[in-house]
Amino acid sequence: MNAQHEPVVATAHRVLILGAGYAGMSAAVQLAARLKRREDVQVSLVNAQERFTERLRLHMTGTGQRLAELSIPELLDGTGAQFVRGWVTAVDADAKIVRIDDDRVLHYDTLVYGLGGVADTAAVPGVEDHAHTLNSAQDAEVLADRLARLGSGTVVVSGSGLTGVESAAEIAERHPELNVVLVGRQEPGTAMNPKAKAYLRSALERLGVRVRSGVKVVKVRPDAVDLEDGKSIAADVVLWTSGTRVSPLAAAAGLTVDERGRIVTDAALRSVSHPQVYAVGDAAAIRQGYGVMHGTCQGGMPTGVHAAVSIVRALKGKQPKPFRFGYYHTPVSLGRHDAVVQFTRPDDSPRRMYLTGRVAARYKETVTASPWPTYGRMKKMPASGAFWPHGGRFTRETR
Structure with missing residues (x-):
């Protein structure tokens, strides 16, 4: 049965995820994998289009290279998670509702806000x-x-x-x-x-x-x-490509945001003003020991996973654990056959070790290709361990 037509339990706890970028997809697939036997929880993912945007490859699309068509509904099919296509036009964090462009109103009990940044x-x-x-x-x-x-x-x-x-x-x-x-x-x-x-x-x-x-x-x-x-x-x-900005919807919703409009979170990635709202990826101002994280796929996917795990813990009556993340590398492609990969300390400062040339290009391609297969593996089995396949370290959080 297609995920869009799964029956909805009237008394279900409604988890609504906004944005199917790297972070939002991670949250949706992790939640679906961890809640397969929970008929009292409804997970819905809202995105403006059905196609998954590989932001790590957009410079390739921009030069006419053909990429695979990755379908969000197809990935969610069979998980129990619903896909809702639509542009988010408003969020009311006090009333716990989201409005989309066809005048539909979506209600939630828990919100995962993953509407990421765009070029300013x-x-x-x-x-x-x-x-x-x-x-x-x-x-x-x-x-x-x-x-x-x-x-x-x-x-x-x-x-x-x-x-x-x-x-x-x-x-x-x-x-x-x-x-x-x-x-x-x-x-x-x-x-x-x-x-x-x-x-x-x-x-x-x-x-x-x-x-x-x-x-x-x-x-x-x-x-x-x-x-x-x-x-x-x-x-x-x-x-x-100079600078980024985030959607003004979070500020308009009454959520506490920083000077760039990102949702300010506590240690568990919950909004400091509305704890039923989790913020992930570029949409969140997440403070670590070394400062506020900057938006990358490397950090975005782990935030989505952590939000999912935290929601599951809360549904079981447990307290969410703090999110801890350290950077691992900075891979940069230089055309199709060359690249440089700078390995980093957890605070993103450079180490002495780096790769160049074709070896670095293969490394970069492996990193770039890793998110979608990772979602497929998550669909069958929740992610575990402290190392993320496309780079980054975060705390073990699997129970």
């Missing part, structure tokens, strides 16, 4: 109108079509973080006829150790990517980007 296109004039983003597979496909029709010209990638570096390298490799300029306030690989950073820079040079560091884009025009120093760079295409 509002902070700089002209970005919304004249720049491409990698916010979704559809956005990436629009970029791929534009690049394929360009023929020649200059592509400016704004943002020298990991998304910007991977995108610039991918575009330069797939479209050697184009001039690619990577613009950012920091040098690419700034968080890596000196040798890994040097390798990354040499790889970009080999691909023909021109790097402009220490500069800030203050305006995007139809044919150029303007810099803070008064200079401009002519551009036929602009890809915007």
Whole structure:
């Protein structure tokens, strides 16, 4: 029987998960796996589309490479979890209701909020109108079509973080006829150790990517980007990867949020203002001993797992345990056959150890491919152990 048509127990405890990104999917599949024999609990996952977006591969989609169609309802089929397709338009944390775009009202007893971040296109004039983003597979496909029709010209990638570096390298490799300029306030690989950073820079040079560091884009025009120093760079295409923003729905719902709009959580990932709400992934401001976690798939999936385990504990009358997480690595692809992998300490500072070249590329591909098969394994058996397959360490929490 399809998961969307499972019978609903009238008195069921309703767990509603918003967002089927890496964190939200982890929460949904873990809950389904752990609650198979609980007919008194209803799990529903809300997402705007049925296709799972592989955010780790969007720079590949953006250069015209075909990826597998991963279906969220198909993964949930047989688990007992329901899939609800729709855009979330409002959350009322006091009334415990969620509204979606077809005017449906969804009620919950426990909410897992996983509406993650997107590229911030509002902070700089002209970005919304004249720049491409990698916010979704559809956005990436629009970029791929534009690049394929360009023929020649200059592509400016704004943002020298990991998304910007991977995108610039991918575009330069797939479209050697184009001039690619990577613009950012920091040098690419700034968080890596000196040798890994040097390798990354040499790889970009080999691909023909021109790097402009220490500069800030203050305006995007139809044919150029303007810099803070008064200079401009002519551009036929602009890809915007500078900064992220989260949905304003959490703040509008009355949840306590930080200065970036992320839900402030306690040690167990519950909202400090509404403990029936768990926040996961990019949507959460999760403090660890080394500071607030930054949004990555590496950290997002474990937050979803922990929220699921905490909900199960609460349903059994037990107290949720604190979430503890340490980073493990920073893998960066440099086209299809090259990469650099910087291994890190738990606080994300770089270790001396790193990988480069084809070995690193294979490592990176294994990391990138791991989430979806991991969901399949979770579906049959809840995750256990302290090591996460695509990187990151978190506390053993399986009972």
